[in-house]
Amino acid sequence: MEGDACNNTEVWEWVYSMQPTYMAVICVLGMMGNAFVLCVLCLQRERHTVADIYLSNLAVADLVMVSCLPFWVVTVARRFHWSFGVPLCQVVGVGIGMNYYCSILLLTAVSVDRYLALVRPMSFVRLRNAASAKGVCLIIWVAGCLLSLPALLFRTVKFFPELGVEACYVHYPHEGWRVRYNMTVNVVGFLVPALVVSYCSYHIIATLKNNRMRKFSAVRTERKATHLVLVILIVFILCWLPYHIVMLLDTFDYYFAISDCLWTNALDISTQLATYLGYGNSSLNPFLYVIVGRHFRQKAKGMFKHILNRYEKGHALQTVNFTSTTRYNESSNL
Template sequence: MVVNASDRLVPTVGPESDSCSNYTEAWLWLSSLQPAYLGLISVVGLVGNGLVLSVFCLQRKSCTVADIYLGNLAAADLVLMSCLPFWAVTIAQGYQWDFGEVLCKLVNVAISMNYICSVLFLTLVSVDRYLALVKPMSPSRLRRTSWAKRICLGIWSLCFLFSLPILLFRTVMHVEDPGVNACILSYPHPGWSLHHNITSNVLGFLIPVLVIVYCTRHIVAVLNNRGARGLPELRAERKATYLVLAVLAVFLFCWTPHQVMRFLDTLDYFQVTPGCLWGHVLDIGIQLSTYLAYSNSAVNPFLFVIVGKHFRRKTKEVLGKTLNPWSKDLSVSFISMNTLNETQRINLEKT
């Protein structure tokens, strides 16, 4: 995960030419828009994912396996959204980092963990839908809530291990050219960045997407099977599946450009595509694709509300559960007052 050009494999430094001048103008224009954009998606994402997480935690019925995975996805998105304001302030100050080295490490570790957690939780959700619709008669431990919770704990641990290099090598350093103390990723050797890019492309995208595509292909085939449409045990599963398919589609739309840009950045490391202009295009492209990827975390809650009929019903139940105690107390107080008044009236009549 990158949030500035200094995190690229090979920072582009070239002579002052027309292309470099245009690059500077484009970079300044982009930097002027980033703080407002990051602030907007942070507010939207915090409110939306907070609502989703609250509904899953406060619902009356026990969570299904899909609920557990989607709830952890919302938690990962919530963590990311809470970290973006730090970068909004930093970019607004010309990349001057004023939050100390500890937060420099922790904020960027959390941002890095979000991506790998998101793609793995979505992969598990697609596998769960595959087992529910394609293999409904085949019992599997993966469809047990106890196992789902253990798997989620394992994924959070794995994501932290994946982000350890960022914890080790993120630091606050003085950068001469802008004249600021910047929070940068300072690897001891460019090979570290190359390894991170390849791992992110292969383990964090290619393999999970292949699993998702395989599961989705069979899920869609079952949904289009007229003979299976009338089966009562599949009707409830379909409602959750449509939501999952929408979340997967938006995830691929938001994250594929970023992964493509990381792959092109790897090619640039080997100087397959040399040139000042190409390096500048990569810088801008990585920035744009990164913020498109961040948008995914703010969009997901809207998918739950728009596509998820089952989720909307849960939301109404949770709101009803939250408001009912107040209405019950008011009703009891009203009835008690009426009873007391009636008793006093009868006593007065007797006297």
């Protein structure tokens, strides 16, 4: 019975066949969707709001993530054989790790901004400006790079004879680094932001229920942006929560040294599935902008109208020039 439990060949065959297809889909959708979001937010003719700045940086982080996935599509399809060399192994690892940390920190920042906009609108009005938001984004990107350094320092490519592949993996100097990484991911990358977001969300929802706030058009605009942010936060947590549970189980595995092969195989496969479920979040955000973000849809319509007007003006100008040239040629022939 134990031998059957340890025989996970069929499960891994399913991973090899399904994961590349899944990653290829989220890669294509993520690239197209986040590029579209950036076009709408960056090409809008209105002044950029604080929420626009945070969400555009979130789209950049998601775009970095999905740009790294094609390497893993090929690698998983080849049964985790990495054929792109050590430098790309490290760069891709840094890009993916930086995406996660930047995403959760940006969502935390935007939830704090929504809290200040709705709950404390008069107390911190001077701090809610485009310059401050850009400064916060810069700090977040630097923090994301620093927190992703383990991927740069410890990722390498090694040949595993028992598997017959060269794998891109994290080789820690000792197992203590594994626990430190897991704890950093769980605490800095989830627990602390979750506490901040929960506090802000609780007070935001309580404020939104206040009917007196609906009288002001500026507040109604803030409400629309806040609804979008809350939905993005909920989807992010749903996508990444399984990954953090698996990281916590991996830490328990280190301390309790569970040697059961069924547990080890289940943990390995769960890590794969939870990781790529989290990656899928990067392709969902653009659809959330369109479905939930009424203000975003208005901006997208405005962008398309602007492009269409420029096209029509250019076409009309070409027609006028063609007509003028034709008349000139006809008069010259006379």
